[in-house]
Amino acid sequence: MMIEAILVLAPLAGAFVAGVFQKVLGDRLAMGITTALVGLSAILSLLVFIDLIWGGGAPRTIELMRFIEIGAFQSSWSVRVDTLSAVMLVVVTSVAFLVHVYSIGYMAEDPHRARFFSYLSFFTFAMLSLVTANDLLQMFFGWEGVGVASYLLIGFWYQKRTANDAAIKAFVTNRVGDFGFALGIMATFHFLGTIQFFPTEAGDVALFSAEVGGRLVDGVLHNLSHMSLMVGQWSIPAAELTAILLFIGAMGKSAQFFLHVWLPDAMEGPTPVSALIHAATMVTAGVVMICRMSELFEMAPNAAAFVTLIGAVTAIFAATVGLAQNDIKRVIAYSTCSQLGYMVFAAGVGAYDAAMFHLFTHAFFKALLFLGAGSVIHGLHHEQDMRYMGGVRRAMQFTWAMMLIGTLALIGAGLPIEGLKIGFAGFYSKDAAIEAAYAAGEGGRAFGMFAFWIGVAAAFLTSFYSWRLMFMTFEGTFRPNPHPSHGHEDVRPGAASDADLGHGADQHGAHGVDHTPSDAGPAGGSGHGRDHRTGGGDGEGRAAPAGTAPAHESPWVMLGPLAVLAVGAVFAGWFFYPYFIGYKADAFWEGAIHRHHADHHFPIWVLWAPVAVTAAGFLLASVFYLLTKGMAERIARAAGPLNAFLAQKWYFDELYDAVFVKGARALGDLFWKGGDQKLIDGLGPNGVAKAARFGGRQLRRAQTGFLYHYSFLMLAAAVLLGAFAIWAGGGLELLGG
């Protein structure tokens, strides 16, 4: 079938054309072509999805070209179509299309739009090749492909040092995960002799079973259960090892605890990027991978327990940090991190359907929240610090309404009454994850109950920080920024000078927020704002009455995508619940993921607990940020160290910098100056040369000098040989031969 090939390759074609011929085409044409091709891809994806779910289409694999074939190590460029990949096709292409459209408005003033759209489309292609892979290697290609697209998009404003650093941080942190993923691929091949997911020909050895030409070809994955790897006296079960290694990859891409540090910094990129990559699609790749390999995780209870633990810790950790962030995008970023934790622990307790369901609904409402935040940032002339917002609702009613829908979906507003279950999208999916954790805990699955309680607690925090965001942004009176930064979306002090560059300042100068002394705010330093004023100023700031935000509503090309996403955020849960989890689920999934069939009846308090804490979060946030003035600040001050701990993200950046970055530098210096220059060159060529020169002058002393070097060399050789003997003799035995 050509449709599958076109829907994957169309965005690549767009990326190529817009990237290579940007000079010839110009920005408008480049934007038009990429957007149209991604739109085509979205329509085809929808057709494939509809055909698969309602039209009686069968799961299938289309092979396009060989990739690597060495003996049994075989990988080909393929498009796998089954429910798992079809769900992702719809999510990826529809959000990507909306983000393309939105970006036409959002990036209207950027001089590098063709490059931006080329990157966006390339990302879309890489993500599609990831989700439609029929083997681990193509998945890895897509995996790293989205990584490099993310690197390019985070660093899109390349003149900004902070953006470049964030881009590298994202790529390198993801590479730590990829280290695990790559080893997981090798382990899979080592144990099973194949890395292919589904057989495409009768003779294929593949991990999972599938029908080929009317005959069922059995997968070989189950063989893992009686394999192990000997390391010393320890026998590591093959399934556990492979699952853990692959999960390390998922931790990187899905920003799980320990490897989450890149996601908040990734907000240095343009906001549409955050919506597409860092909310709706790329970060969910880890969840997709776990679900694709769900049979493997079912065979590895310890690995699954680890997945649950990490997911739950991520959910609560990110929610706590989200409480204390002031950058609107960072709050949403930590919220994403936290919600990914929900998905991961749901997968960890074996509820892959709930994980995928939450991924699905989350894509809509989180993209909505990010794009809404982008609209606010756009409307406020690139201000993104919530301390300098407030009262924006009146100027941006539509954006406010959209953000409200997104928030209600995120916190999971709804009523869990038997037979009358009704609510926003997140209500169905998040509660499904929490309930699955409870059921797993009841069933004795490790960390199930832990994940349940964490899930409830994090739901409270989610509600609190979400309403905090809404109230600080839209309600109350406008609090202008005494230190406005005209750089792209950058509010951090110190970054302003980096950001204040060529086109950034010029093009946004026209939108400069006009700071009259009266609205300069209590923090002083208002003169700074004037220095930055370039261009004419559009007068909106002056026109706005005191206390009202000098904001303007965004153009329709930006608001349209918000409206579409809002429909998803409202109805996606209600409509798709029966398919993903409910009574139609077996027919829906068609075996694409592992499903547990235990029919659970939950105590009424389990169903109500998330709703109750969500309401509590709303009430508390209202008291803090709506009804009382300054109470939040007083409490933050009173809880100084705790607040700092949260605001500084549990000091992970500082810790990693001290250990890994400084450690790598120190080791590099040690090896270079100590190893290469002193030891190897000193004893080797330079030492020999020196000794020879010396010998020419003074034979007697030369001999002793030579002896000195010689004895050192002997010693070094002895050490090396000894190490080798241990390695060759004992080491191999230890490894079990």
Next chain:
Amino acid sequence: MTGFPWLSILIALPVAGAALIMAARAMAGPAGPGVDRGVKIMALLVSIATLCVSIGVLLQFDPANPSFQLVERAAWAFGLEYHVGVDGLALSLVLLTTAITPLCILASWTIDKQVASYMILFLVLETLMIGVFCALDVILFYLFFEGGLIPMFILIGVWGGKNRVYAAFKFFLYTLLGSLLMLVAIVWMILTAGASSIPELMAHPFTANAQTWLWLAFFASFAVKMPMFPVHTWLPDAHVEAPTAGSVVLASILLKMGGYGFLRFSLPMFPDASQLFAPLVFALSVIAIVYASLVAFRQTDIKKLIAYSSVAHMGFVTMGIFSGSEIGIQGAIFQMLSHGVISGALFLCVGVIYERMHTREIAFYGGLVNRMPVYAAVFILFTMGNVGLPGTSGFPGEITTMTAAFLVNPLVAAGAALGVILSAAYALTLARKVIYGTIENPQLATIADLDSREWVLFVPLVAATLLFGLAPWIIFDFTEASASAIAQAYEAATTAIAAGAHP
């Protein structure tokens, strides 16, 4: 045996062209820009003609046949033999040589000092490099192998940078010392086996004891060439001091002679010893990958950084070769070819800005993308190739050699996989410092983007990086027969030892 002497023509063509240039130069009278230009064009044409002949060889060649093809064998002086032929392994490296050399000559367009000598040396070097990969007689191999040292030594010593004499001697001493041991071993082998033909030597069963010594002697030479830890320190100095094209040829082709030697001699002729020493090679490979990556992270000179990253990438090659499996050997060959393209391209990238600014200090640069967007795109692409991004040719070699290592010893694969993280750190940091940001240095304010000659240099390299990244099977298919022959012979020999059936 009979038939058109394709390989002899291929080997002789560059040196014949060099003689032609010498004659033309002698007739042209005193030096001048016009004469220099003529010399350059002649050299370029000769190298392109050689490339065409090598493509002719490719068309004559049957990749499915694992044995040596297009063999020519004749008696020679002093009772020695002239014996050449290629298999998939050799021919792939020959093609790399003939494809890279015209680019090197084009990259040397800005040379203005003793142009004729430079071009003559380069063409002689090409003959010697092709000869190394085609030789089927061990003495012939040694002559080509050692002969290559001399033009390279002169290229660095005459056209090199400030510290060129130190670098040239370091390069020469290191490689010569290694090679002398190999010469002793070669002489002993010929006397013992009574043959100097490589196919016959492959068939000769050396005793386990003899293998150990012979393996070590060859290892001394090839390990220096690779270069492997801890005999790698000549490489950064040689690269830094060499002219751009010298760096390219060094990284792209000369380093591959080490890997070629391991595959042609160590593995097939000394399988027992190879198995015995494989753990040592694994250890040194992993150390090279981690150690060199960390050192690369701290470099302030762009060329040194890329040189150290070469050391790390060659670690994957040695690891793959001594896994002894087909996938490992295939991966090692692929990694050599890919590194030939990518590191060559990276050194050309350095050459582009060096020619404009005459410095390789990382700190001097920054924000180049603002003035040189095309250059920036090319640089980032090759950086990604260097990082081993899937979709570029840097990936298949790494993943297959690591997989091969995992099958032998998962800890080795895990150690090598650390390189995946570290390479991203140093390569992207370099890109950030040189390419991104704003232009702070006023000297860069007028730097120009790629000119048409530089476009011609990079287009084929970009195409190769992407083509072999997306369709690596093109190369894997080509080298499959010879790689699997080497792997099968190695397996047969080592299984025989395990069964106690060894002489």
